[in-house]
Amino acid sequence: MVREMSAGPSRRRLAGALTALGGVTLLAACAEDAPQDTWQPAGENAQRIQDLQWWVFAIAGAVGLIVFATIAWVSVRYRDRGQPIPRQTHGRPALEIGLTVLPALILVGVAIPTIGTLMDLSRTSDTECVVNVTGQQWWWEVDYPPQEGCGGFSEPIVTSGQMVIPTGTKVLVRGTSRDVIHSWWIPRLNGKRDMVPGRVQTVRLQADRPGIYAGQCTEFCGLSHANMRMEVVALDPADFETWKANQLADYTAPMEGSLAAAGEQVFISQCATCHQVDGLVNADGVPIIAQPQERVFAGAAPNLTNLTTRNTFAGATWDLLTPTCRDDVWNASPEEFGAAYLAGVSADCLNEVDLREWLRNAPAKKPMYADPEQLGPTDGLNRGMPYLALSEAQIDQIIAYLLERQ
Amino acid sequence: MTTTGSKLLIGATVMAVVAAVVYGVIVGGALGTIGLSSAAMGLALLAGVNVYTRDADVSSMDTQAVMAAPAAAAAPGNSMWPIGAAVGGVLLVVGFVTYPVMVVFGVVVLLAATVEWTVQAWSERASGDATFNASLRGRMAHPLEFPVLGAIGLGVVIYSFSRIMLFLSQAGGPAAFATIAALILLVGFVVAFRPTVRSGAVAGVATIALVGLVAGGVAAALEGERELHPHETTGDLGREGQCDTGEETEADENASQTVGAKANLLADIVLHEDGRLEADALGLPGGAGQLVVARNNPTNVRFVNASGEERRLVLDLGTRPAVDENGDVIEDEEVPDQRCTALANEDGNQLLNFTVTEPSASGGPYAFVVPGVDGARVEVVVP
Ligand SMILES: [Cu+2]
Numbered sequence: 001m002v003r004e005m006s007a008g009p010s011r012r013r014l015a016g017a018l019t020a021l022g023g024v025t026l027l028a029a030c031a032e033d034a035p036q037d038t039w040q041p042a043g044e045n046a047q048r049i050q051d052l053q054w055w056v057f058a059i060a061g062a063v064g065l066i067v068f069a070t071i072a073w074v075s076v077r078y079r080d081r082g083q084p085i086p087r088q089t090h091g092r093p094a095l096e097i098g099l100t101v102l103p104a105l106i107l108v109g110v111a112i113p114t115i116g117t118l119m120d121l122s123r124t125s126d127t128e129c130v131v132n133v134t135g136q137q138w139w140w141e142v143d144y145p146p147q148e149g150c151g152g153f154s155e156p157i158v159t160s161g162q163m164v165i166p167t168g169t170k171v172l173v174r175g176t177s178r179d180v181i182h183s184w185w186i187p188r189l190n191g192k193r194d195m196v197p198g199r200v201q202t203v204r205l206q207a208d209r210p211g212i213y214a215g216q217c218t219e220f221c222g223l224s225h226a227n228m229r230m231e232v233v234a235l236d237p238a239d240f241e242t243w244k245a246n247q248l249a250d251y252t253a254p255m256e257g258s259l260a261a262a263g264e265q266v267f268i269s270q271c272a273t274c275h276q277v278d279g280l281v282n283a284d285g286v287p288i289i290a291q292p293q294e295r296v297f298a299g300a301a302p303n304l305t306n307l308t309t310r311n312t313f314a315g316a317t318w319d320l321l322t323p324t325c326r327d328d329v330w331n332a333s334p335e336e337f338g339a340a341y342l343a344g345v346s347a348d349c350l351n352e353v354d355l356r357e358w359l360r361n362a363p364a365k366k367p368m369y370a371d372p373e374q375l376g377p378t379d380g381l382n383r384g385m386p387y388l389a390l391s392e393a394q395i396d397q398i399i400a401y402l403l404e405r406q
Numbered sequence: 407m408t409t410t411g412s413k414l415l416i417g418a419t420v421m422a423v424v425a426a427v428v429y430g431v432i433v434g435g436a437l438g439t440i441g442l443s444s445a446a447m448g449l450a451l452l453a454g455v456n457v458y459t460r461d462a463d464v465s466s467m468d469t470q471a472v473m474a475a476p477a478a479a480a481a482p483g484n485s486m487w488p489i490g491a492a493v494g495g496v497l498l499v500v501g502f503v504t505y506p507v508m509v510v511f512g513v514v515v516l517l518a519a520t521v522e523w524t525v526q527a528w529s530e531r532a533s534g535d536a537t538f539n540a541s542l543r544g545r546m547a548h549p550l551e552f553p554v555l556g557a558i559g560l561g562v563v564i565y566s567f568s569r570i571m572l573f574l575s576q577a578g579g580p581a582a583f584a585t586i587a588a589l590i591l592l593v594g595f596v597v598a599f600r601p602t603v604r605s606g607a608v609a610g611v612a613t614i615a616l617v618g619l620v621a622g623g624v625a626a627a628l629e630g631e632r633e634l635h636p637h638e639t640t641g642d643l644g645r646e647g648q649c650d651t652g653e654e655t656e657a658d659e660n661a662s663q664t665v666g667a668k669a670n671l672l673a674d675i676v677l678h679e680d681g682r683l684e685a686d687a688l689g690l691p692g693g694a695g696q697l698v699v700a701r702n703n704p705t706n707v708r709f710v711n712a713s714g715e716e717r718r719l720v721l722d723l724g725t726r727p728a729v730d731e732n733g734d735v736i737e738d739e740e741v742p743d744q745r746c747t748a749l750a751n752e753d754g755n756q757l758l759n760f761t762v763t764e765p766s767a768s769g770g771p772y773a774f775v776v777p778g779v780d781g782a783r784v785e786v787v788v789p
Contacts, residue, residue: 200706
C-alpha cells in the first residue's frame with residue numbers, strides 16, 4: 001500500500017533530479033572561464049588533439065546512444081507481464097560475427113589516426129628551441145639552456161612556476177623530476193606527460209597568441225599535489241626578448257638604509273641557504289651560492305632572482321597580484337598582454353595578504369612535510385619550505401626587498 | 407601384602423627409633439632424644455593406621471581394586487629428562503667461565519628439559535590408563551614441540567646448505583648442485599614409477615641424504631668460506647680519483663660494451679675519429695662544445711665512442727677534500743673529483759649517471775674529457 005502510494009511522486013522526483021543533473025552537466029560544458037579546457041586549443045599541438053578527439057568522441061557518443069537506446073527499448077518492450085517464457089534459442093553466427101567485426105573495424109578506424117597523431121606529437125626534430133622543466137614537491141623549476149633558438153640565449157636562465165615562451169614558436173620542453181613522478185599538463189597547448197626522475201621526457205608546446213595558459217600536475221605526488229600548478233606565458237617574440245633581458249639584468253642592490261636593504265640582510269641570514277638570488281654577495285663581496293640540498297629533500301628551492309617578474313608563487317598556486325591587477329593581465333587583449341605581463345608586480349598591485357601568510361608560516365598555508373619532528377624518513381630534510389619564525393618587522397623588510405627583485 | 411605407603415612409614419619409624427637410640431647414646435641430651443622418640447611414636451602411629459586401612463580407602467573386600475587403583479598401576483618407566491636437565495646445568499656452569507653462547511644453550515636446554523619433564527611427570531600420573539596418559543602428553547606438548555623442532559630442523563638444513571655453498575668454488579657450486587638436483591629428480595622418478603619401493607627404503611635414503619648434508623655442512627663450516635672477491639666498478643674508480651687511465655682496469659672487465667638506453671637521455675657525448683668531443687643534446691642537435699646540466703638532478707648521458715680505440719668518458723668536477731678509510735675528511739688534502747664510464751670499445755657506448763651539487767660558477771669549471779685524447783673536451787655548465 002505505502003509503496004504504491006509513494007511510487008508516483010518519488011519517481012517524478014527522481015526524473016526531476018536526473019534532468020537537473022543532465023542540465024548542469026550540459027551547462028558546465030559551455031563554461032566561459034575555463035582556463036584548463038582541452039576543447040579550447042590555443043596552439044598547433046592542442047589543435048591536433050582537438051582534430052582527433054572531436055570525432056572519436058562523436059563516434060563513441062553515437063555508439064553509446066545506440067547501446068543505451070537498445071537496452072531501454074528491450075527492457076520496456078520485453079518486460080515481464082506474466083507472459084509464458086518464450087522458446088529459447090542458441091547461436092546466431094551471422095549476428096555474432098557481425099557484432100564482433102563492426103566494433104573491431106571502428107577501433108581500427110580510430111587507431112590509425114590516433115597513432116599518427118601520437119607520432120606527430122612526439123617529434124623532436126623540427127622544434128626551434130628548448131626549455132627545461134623539473135618537477136619537485138610541489139613546484140616546477142623552469143630553465144633555459146644557452147642556445148640559438150628562441151632568439152638566442154647566451155646564459156642560462158632559471159625561474160619557477162611560470163614558463164615564458166615566444167608565440168608562434170615550436171618549443172621543445174625537456175622535463176624530468178628531482179623526487180617522485182609528476183606530470184606536466186597545459187591542456188590548451190598539448191597533452192600531459194609524466195616527468196620521471198632520471199629520465200628526460202619531451203613535450204611540444206606552441207602558442208598562437210599571447211596570453212596565460214594554466215595547467216597543473218596530473219600525477220599524484222604527495223601531500224600538496226593539488227597545489228602544484230604551473231602556467232605557460234606566451235609573449236610575442238619582441239616582448240620575449242624584453243623578458244629575457246630583464247631576467248639576465250645585473251643584480252641591483254637595495255639603496256643603503258632603506259627597508260629593502262634591511263630585507264637583504266634578513267634574506268641573507270634566513271633565506272639564502274635555500275633560495276638562490278643571482279648577484280647577491282656577502283659582506284666580503286663573495287657571491288652567495290644557495291645550498292638547498294642541505295635542507296630540502298628534492299635538493300632545490302625556487303630561484304628568487306626575479307620573483308616579482310612572475311605573477312604567481314608557490315607552485316603557481318597563489319597570485320602575487322591583487323585580484324584587480326590580476327584580472328587586468330588575464331583579460332588584456334593579445335596586443336596589450338605583453339606590456340601588462342612585463343610590468344611585473346608593483347607595490348600597489350602586490351597581493352600582500354597571501355605573500356605575508358606564506359612568509360609567516362609556509363607549511364600552514366600549503367601542506368608540506370615540514371614538521372621538524374616528522375623528518376626522520378628524509379634524514380631531517382624538508383619537503384617544501386619550513387616555518388621560519390620571522391617577526392612582522394622582518395616580513396615587512398623582506399617584502400620590500402622582494403618587490404625590487406625584477 | 408604391605409603397600410608402598412606402609413613400607414615408607416614403617417621404614418621411617420625404624421629410622422626414627424634407631425636415630426633416637428644413637429643420638430641418646432652418642433650425643434646425649436634430653437631434648438633431642440625426646441624429639442626423635444616422639445617422631446618415632448608419631449610415625450609408628452601413622453604406620454599402624456596405614457597398615458590397618460591398607461593405604462587409603464581401597465576396601466579390603468574389593469579384590470579387583472588391588473589391580474586397578476591408580477596407586478596399583480605399573481610404575482612408569484624411568485625418565486630421560488633429568489639427564490637433559492643435568493646437561494643443561496653443566497652447559498650453564500661451564501658457559502659462565504668459557505663462552506657466553508654456552509650459557510644461552512644451557513638455558514635453552516634447561517628450560518626445554520624442565521618443561522618436558524613436568525609435562526611427562528604430570529601426564530604419567532593423570533590416570534591409571536597409560537595410553538590415555540600418552541595422548542594427554544601429546545595434547546599438551548605437541549603444539550610446542552612440532553614448531554620448535556621443525557624450525558630447528560629447517561635451520562640446520564639451511565645452515566648446512568649455506569656453508570656448503572660458501573665453501574664450494576665458483577665453478578664447483580653449480581656443478582655440485584646440478585648433480586644433486588639431478589639425483590633428487592632421479593630418486594623422485596624411481597619412487598613415482600615403482601610404487602613397490604618400500605617406504606622404509608625411501609626413509610633410509612632420505613635419512614642418509616640428511617645426515618650427509620649436515621655432515622657436509624659441519625665440515626664446510628670448519629673449513630671456512632671460499633675467498634669472496636668484490637668486483638670493482640667504475641664508481642670505485644671515480645671515488646678513488648682513478649678515472650684518468652685509458653688502460654683497462656678490473657672495473658672494465660666484462661663491462662657491457664653497448665648500452666640499451668636509447669631514449670630519455672639528456673645527451674649523447676660523441677668522441678669522433680679526429681679526437682673531437684661533442685655534446686648532442688636532446689632537442690639541441692648539431693654537436694656543441696657545451697652541455698647545460700640542472701643542479702642537484704640525477705642526469706644520464708651516453709658516451710658514444712666513434713674513435714676506433716677503446717676509450718672512457720670522464721666527468722671532471724674539479725677537486726674535493728680527500729677522505730681516509732673511515733670517511734673522515736683529511737684537512738688540506740684535495741683529490742680529483744671525477745665520475746667515469748667503463749671503457750667503451752671501438753664503436754661501443756657506455757652510460758654515465760651523475761649528479762652535480764655545486765653550480766659551475768662556484769665549483770667549476772666542469773668538463774667531460776677523454777683520457778688519452780688531448781683536446782677532447784665538452785664544458786659542463788651547471789646554473
Ligand atoms: Cu606533482
